[in-house]
Amino acid sequence: MAKVNQQLIADKLNICRTTVSRCFSNHPKINPETRAKVLELAAQLGYRYTAQRAPRNPEKQTAREIGVLIGVRPDMTELPATSQYMLKGISERAAAQNLALDVRYIDPAELDEMLQSTSRTPKGLRAGNGTWKGAILIFPFTTETIVNLSRRVSTVSIAEDYSQGGIDCIDVDHHAGIYDMVSHLADLGHKRIGFLSWRYSVESPWMYRRFGAYVDSLYRLGIDFDPELALNVRKGEDLSVEQLADTVAQQIENGVTAWVSAADHQAYRLIADLQKKGISVPRDCSITGFDGIEPPLGMPRLTSIxxxxxxxxxxxVIRLLERMKNPAGHRRHNLVEGRIVIGETTQSL
Amino acid sequence: MAKVNQQLIADKLNICRTTVSRCFSNHPKINPETRAKVLELAAQLGYRYTAQRAPRNPEKQTAREIGVLIGVRPDMTELPATSQYMLKGISERAAAQNLALDVRYIDPAELDEMLQSTSRTPKGLRAGNGTWKGAILIFPFTTETIVNLSRRVSTVSIAEDYSQGGIDCIDVDHHAGIYDMVSHLADLGHKRIGFLSWRYSVESPWMYRRFGAYVDSLYRLGIDFDPELALNVRKGEDLSVEQLADTVAQQIENGVTAWVSAADHQAYRLIADLQKKGISVPRDCSITGFDGIEPPLGMPRLTSIxxxxxxxxxxxVIRLLERMKNPAGHRRHNLVEGRIVIGETTQSL
DNA sequence: ATAAAAAATGCACAAAGATGCACAAAAAGC
DNA sequence: GCTTTTTGTGCATCTTTGTGCATTTTTTAT
Incomplete structure (x- = not known):
């Protein structure tokens, strides 16, 4: 078999090797489609790109700039506080790596429109010095946007898992977190532990990831999984928030003593709803959350991640730089483990 | 037997001794693949490199050194081939970062003993120039070993998830891979899809991860999960390989048309066992694997990851360096997505 | 519609990577 | 001490990759 190098890729695609080289070295003037083709073939052939080290003209080293796109729909009145924390980390690392940042709060629909244009660099995304060398996405965008953007520049997403988009994703370790929650409950003596979530208009991969981890954890701890105790996970099952509380109350009657909620805000709402029905947490049942948000006024702090x-x-930022170095590499999911916070919503049986 | 020196290694690999020398002396212009081969063979032959005392260029900074520990029990007759691929990647990155490597094949029990010693740096782990700045673990060690080692130096594990040990782990993206397998089967029209695994004497977190991902994938694709179709996952369930094939055959009778196996080697064995019972794959049922190992002689290639x-x-290596910079940071799981390989063991219903 | 600007790609050459040869330096043996 | 063995490094050679500039194609402006 022929050696896998840029020449081979070029021959197979009937283009000049120079073009192939530019696809890897983040050259600004490469057709996104060509780039996509090259990167895909490279991945198929198992070509591993390693950038040549010393740059030809050391003084020409212009400050690299990356875009940070924070998706904010116009109807959102207040910005989620979480983006501040992420930005803190991003800018800390960017400074250390001598990367300039271009932070934009942008309506996902608007970004989508910009990227529809066939030209390589939409005006709106053009930075002061030139083009971005990469982009970091915060909060949800459409898969289409992701694909269009990632063909142009290396792209990494935080906290949103675009399973279809094929980009790298930095996320919390759902699996480890849920395992912590379930085994905390098991340690407290709970045996009948349910899982619940809300339904959203868009698919939420994180909910499924957490659910999968819940099932895994039960089995690992030797607790039987009862599909009846997984609320709002099955496709087609679409309980409203009120119905969810009703079902939970009923299952508590049936002997369920603990619930793993897919997210904190869902859990706080549930606790309030149960309270209205005369069910007290954690006296009558324990509830865990996920995310570690601050409790709403007057609510007990959730046991959470x-x-x-x-x-x-x-x-x-670390991942983005790696992606830029090797644009055709395998996709990554880099997971950061959250810390368990024991709150006031779980107690021993 | 001939004396173990660079010449011997060079002869065995059919390369110039100079190249071998450069592999050890941290020369920047060495092909990572060559270096991996050399380091692996050297470790196997027991060649211990010790840098010549007075370096020619005294101003040349001494490289930091990290240990690569490959767990091999004495009863293992042949070394798994996978370690060489990992070494290739490790050496590529180590060279770029000016890190020296100390590769050792070691019996997990022996390492455990070394680490029992109270002194900070066990003699056996002392490198030529000084102590390791970090360690990369390949293949399983005991949790105790992990904890002892990670107290001394920053440690990262590849492919083994020490849930209890608290160290960073680089792994394949079990979740994404299993989702690819399940949705591939769903695309082919399969509705009754089972999951199966072998039981091992030690807990295998990867098996649970893959199982959790299987359940998650079913739900996401709108297929009901039937606990009866999860073989050898429940605690206490301990089917032998033969019993497993029996159960599978029986469930195929009951209308199951596809099986997701937790690992390739299990799947290949299952296919052989089913054949003996007159059940043909993929005619009578489709089977998928995970790992992408080469098919045993005479077997059809599995659809796998x-x-x-x-x-x-x-x-x-990237993660290890980050860990060294920030030893107290949150634990990470960095997952690399595998590529789906459509083989000859799945077919449309 | 036509000219101007920008994008996309190829060509030729320069620079870095990879490795062998010859020789020098260090280590080991006596 | 001297000789033999082992290892490190400069240099030469071939391979692979990056970049300036020219040319062609596409987009934008008038």
Whole structure:
């Protein structure tokens, strides 16, 4: 078999090897489609790109700039506080690596429009000196946007798992966190432990990841998994927030003593709803959350997993730089473990 | 037997001794693949490199050194081939970062003993110039070993998830891989899809991870999960390999048309066992694996996930350096996505 | 519609990577 | 001490990759 190098890729695609080289070295003037083709073939052939080290003209080293895109829909009145923590980590690492940042709060729909344009660098995304060398995404965008953007520049997402988009993702370690929650409950003597989530208009991969981890944890701890205790996970099952509380209350009657909620805000709402029905947490049942947000006024602190957003920010920059070095490499999921916070919503049986 | 020196290694690999020398002396212009081969063979032959005392250029900074510990029990007759791919990635990145490597094949029990010693740096682990600045672990060690080692130096593990040990782990993305397998089967029209694994004397977190991902994938694709179709996952369930094949055959009778196996070697064995019972794959049922190993002689290639060991090696060095910079940071799980390989063991219903 | 600007790609050459040869320096043996 | 063995390094050679500049194609402006 022929040696896998740029020449081979060029021959197979009937283009000049120079073009192939430029696809890897983040040259600004490469057709996104060509780039996509080259990177895909490279991945297939198992070509491993290693950048040549010393740059030809050391003084020409212009400051590299990366874009940080924070998706904010116009109807959102207040910005989620989490983005601040991520930005802190991002800017800390960017400074250390001598990277300039271009932070933009942007409506996902607007970004999508910009990227529809066939030209390589949409005006709106053009930075002062030139083009971005990479992009970090915070909060959800559409898969289409992701694909269009990642063909142009190396892209990394924080906290959103674009399973279809094929980009690197920095996320909290859902699996480890849920395992901590389930084994905390098991340690407290709970045997009938349910899982619940809300339904959102868009698919939420994190919910499935957490659910999968819940099942895994039960089996690992030797507790049987009862599909009846997984609420709002099955496709087509679409309980409203109120129905969810009803079902939970009913299952508590049936002997369920603990619930793993897919997210803190869902859990706080549930606790309030159960309280209205005369069910007290943690007296009548224990509840755990995930995310570690501050409790709403007057609510007890949830037993939860605190997500280290700043470390995730740091990791996103590290990963982005690696992605830029090797654009055709395998996709990554870099997971940061959250810390368990024992609150007032779980108690021993 | 001939004396173990660089010449011997060079002869065995059919390369110039100079090249071998450069592999050890941290020369920057050495092909990572060559270096990996040399380091691996050297470790196997028991060649211990000791840098010549007075370096020619005294101003030349001494490289930091990290240890690569490959766990090999004495009863293992042949070394798993995968370690070489990991070493390739490790050496590539180590060279770029000016890190020297000390590769050792070691019996986990022996390492455990060394680490029992109260002194900070066990003699056996002392490198030529000084102590390791970090360690990369390949293949399983005991949790105790991990804890002892990670107290001394920053430690990263490849492919083994020490949930209790608290160290960073580089692994294949079990979740993404299993989702690829399940949705591949779903695309082919399969609705009754089982999951199976072998039981090992030690807990295998990867098996649970893959199982959790299987359940998650079913739910995400709108297929009901039937606990009866998860073989050898429940605690206490301990089917032998033969019993497993029996149960599978029986479930195929009951209308199961596809099986997700937790690992390739298990799947190949299953296919052989089923054949003896007159059940043909993929005619009577489809089977998928995980790992992407080469099919045993005369077997059809499995539909599987090919694990990119070299990229995992690269990632391990990156992570180790970050860990060294920030020993107190949150624990990470860095997952590299494998590539789906469509083989001859799955077909449309 | 037409000119101007920008993007995309190829060509030729320069620079870095990879490795062998010859020789020098260090270590080991006596 | 001297000789033999082992290891490190400069130099030469071939391979692979990056970049300036020219040319062609596409987009934008008038």
């Amino acid at each position: 605190k997500v280290p957003f700043d470390e995730m920010g740091v990791s996103s | 090919k694990v990119p060991f070299d990229e995992m090696g690269v990632s391990s």
